[in-house]
Amino acid sequence: MTAEELQALRTRLEETLPDGAILEVQESGALVLRPDALLEAGRLLRDEEGFDYLSNVSGVDWLDQNEFEVVYHLYALRRGERMLSTGQPDGAPLATGPSPENQLSVAASAEAKRVSAEGMLGPVVLKVRVPRDNPVVPSVAGLWSSALFQEREAYDMFGLQFEGHPNLKRIYLWDEFADHPLRKDYVPEEA
Amino acid sequence: MTTETVELERIPGKDVPVEVEDLETEEITVNIGPQHPSTHGVFRMMLRLQGETVVNLEPVLGYLHRCQEKLAEGHTYLQSIPYTDRLDYVCSMTNNHAYVLAAEKLAGIEVPRRAECIRVIMDELTRVMNHTLLVGFLLNDMGAWLTPVQYALREREKILDLFEMASGSRMMCNYMRFGGVAHDLPEEFLPLLHKVLADYPVFLDEYERLLTTNEVLMSRCKYVGILPPDEAIAYGVTGPVLRASGVAYDIRKVDRYSLYGELDFDVPVGTVGDVYDRYVQRVYEARQSLRILEQVTPMLQETPPGEIMGEVPRRFKPDAGDAYGRIESPKGELGFYLISDGSDKPYRWRVRAPSFVNLTPLGEMCRGHKVADIIIIFGSLDVTMAEVDR
Numbered sequence: 001m002t003a004e005e006l007q008a009l010r011t012r013l014e015e016t017l018p019d020g021a022i023l024e025v026q027e028s029g030a031l032v033l034r035p036d037a038l039l040e041a042g043r044l045l046r047d048e049e050g051f052d053y054l055s056n057v058s059g060v061d062w063l064d065q066n067e068f069e070v071v072y073h074l075y076a077l078r079r080g081e082r083m084l085s086t087g088q089p090d091g092a093p094l095a096t097g098p099s100p101e102n103q104l105s106v107a108a109s110a111e112a113k114r115v116s117a118e119g120m121l122g123p124v125v126l127k128v129r130v131p132r133d134n135p136v137v138p139s140v141a142g143l144w145s146s147a148l149f150q151e152r153e154a155y156d157m158f159g160l161q162f163e164g165h166p167n168l169k170r171i172y173l174w175d176e177f178a179d180h181p182l183r184k185d186y187v188p189e190e191a
Numbered sequence: 192m193t194t195e196t197v198e199l200e201r202i203p204g205k206d207v208p209v210e211v212e213d214l215e216t217e218e219i220t221v222n223i224g225p226q227h228p229s230t231h232g233v234f235r236m237m238l239r240l241q242g243e244t245v246v247n248l249e250p251v252l253g254y255l256h257r258c259q260e261k262l263a264e265g266h267t268y269l270q271s272i273p274y275t276d277r278l279d280y281v282c283s284m285t286n287n288h289a290y291v292l293a294a295e296k297l298a299g300i301e302v303p304r305r306a307e308c309i310r311v312i313m314d315e316l317t318r319v320m321n322h323t324l325l326v327g328f329l330l331n332d333m334g335a336w337l338t339p340v341q342y343a344l345r346e347r348e349k350i351l352d353l354f355e356m357a358s359g360s361r362m363m364c365n366y367m368r369f370g371g372v373a374h375d376l377p378e379e380f381l382p383l384l385h386k387v388l389a390d391y392p393v394f395l396d397e398y399e400r401l402l403t404t405n406e407v408l409m410s411r412c413k414y415v416g417i418l419p420p421d422e423a424i425a426y427g428v429t430g431p432v433l434r435a436s437g438v439a440y441d442i443r444k445v446d447r448y449s450l451y452g453e454l455d456f457d458v459p460v461g462t463v464g465d466v467y468d469r470y471v472q473r474v475y476e477a478r479q480s481l482r483i484l485e486q487v488t489p490m491l492q493e494t495p496p497g498e499i500m501g502e503v504p505r506r507f508k509p510d511a512g513d514a515y516g517r518i519e520s521p522k523g524e525l526g527f528y529l530i531s532d533g534s535d536k537p538y539r540w541r542v543r544a545p546s547f548v549n550l551t552p553l554g555e556m557c558r559g560h561k562v563a564d565i566i567i568i569f570g571s572l573d574v575t576m577a578e579v580d581r
Binding site: 027028030052053054055056058060071073077078080081083084121123125144145146147148149150153157170171172173174181182 | 252253256258260261422424425426427428429438439440441444445458512513514515517524526528530538539541543547548550551552580
């Protein structure tokens, strides 16, 4: 994603979101958001900017700053698909749908040309920071179902509370386990 | 005795209306696992059943959790490469590639062309091997016990020979390095590769002749476990499963990492998104991978032998910052999110595992199907539990 595209995206987000929702734009292009603005920003990115695919949700423990961070990587999947089939991100959508014959059609690979708007394929990186003693983050599982398991993992590993998650419980460790092992101050039990 | 009546709804987007049982029975909870009837790893499913029909399915994970992310935080960047082999033990080469790609992005390292050629060769061989194996195991799940998978394993051996030749190991290859690959290819590699490339299509044809229009296979797989495209995207499903649902999204085409921008290959897509499409998708993709391999070998021969490493500092200490690198692994989008604090160990080492995210819609896909079908629906997702649990 080029600098201009990022700037354009930032402007559009700033227009809609309340003042001060974007705390910082990092050098890498990541947008640091205020936690209460996350859902609105997510809705905007998904419904109006076409970032329909949430690839990655990862927790980070910044012990020195006494904060947890959640990082989201978003991609515009349908736009990528259109670029692939027509060579243009804004071309007509590929005709798909069930066919009785169940035949596989081969998408024209064409020369998937990289046109100017291509950078909008992503990733858009969103970051949210919350205090370590009250790690409550709004859940984005309602926007992208791919967060369902990944948020559970972040809860398991960091103890992040995803508000609004339909089934927030441990995913890897057993229920009786008390700690959150990917926290930087985690001390493993003596064997 | 309590009898709860459960209305089995028609599942949105599915063509075949789910059979509503006339006879309602008491709903029972059944636990399947933690041994899967086939060999996908240690996995448990909690099923709620109405007769033989699945009302609800909840995957229970974590039996193979081995703290890989935590372990990597305590090791230097380089020391973590062998750990990536063990994520998805079928595809150690692509795991290596995703990790070194992310680390190279983090540190801004250039990779020489010869190394890129070798990487593409290894990736595509892995893809061919993975897809062949998946088809074998899918048949295993269907009840064609061992014979199809035996043929798949036979062909896989030939590719493992190539891996062994290049890296010294058949499965845990630990072959790629930041800035290139560990060793150049030995002289005998290319002749053997050409032989494999010549033989493989014959094998795929034979396999397809046995399976693709096989009546048993078709009746078991068609219209089973349909995943509609929009749902697939929302659930973050990637790789062959997403494409079998009719979404032509391939990271090799979109990101054009490594040499994929220069290579000519098609992206097959399915139309229905059922188990059958996912099966055919694998065969088609394996054929496309062979096509890529045919193109890369001449590219490799044009590059000077020995130039397999870029300029990499002796002590790998990237500046503070973060990077996300992703590739199209045989199972889907494999990404590594690395955060550096300027030291020689990563501050955060996150694996975005395709198998893990692809499991998210399993419950939704199985609802309304018979117990026997969930085994093949799960099989068709191509999940390696080692990668799910990390």
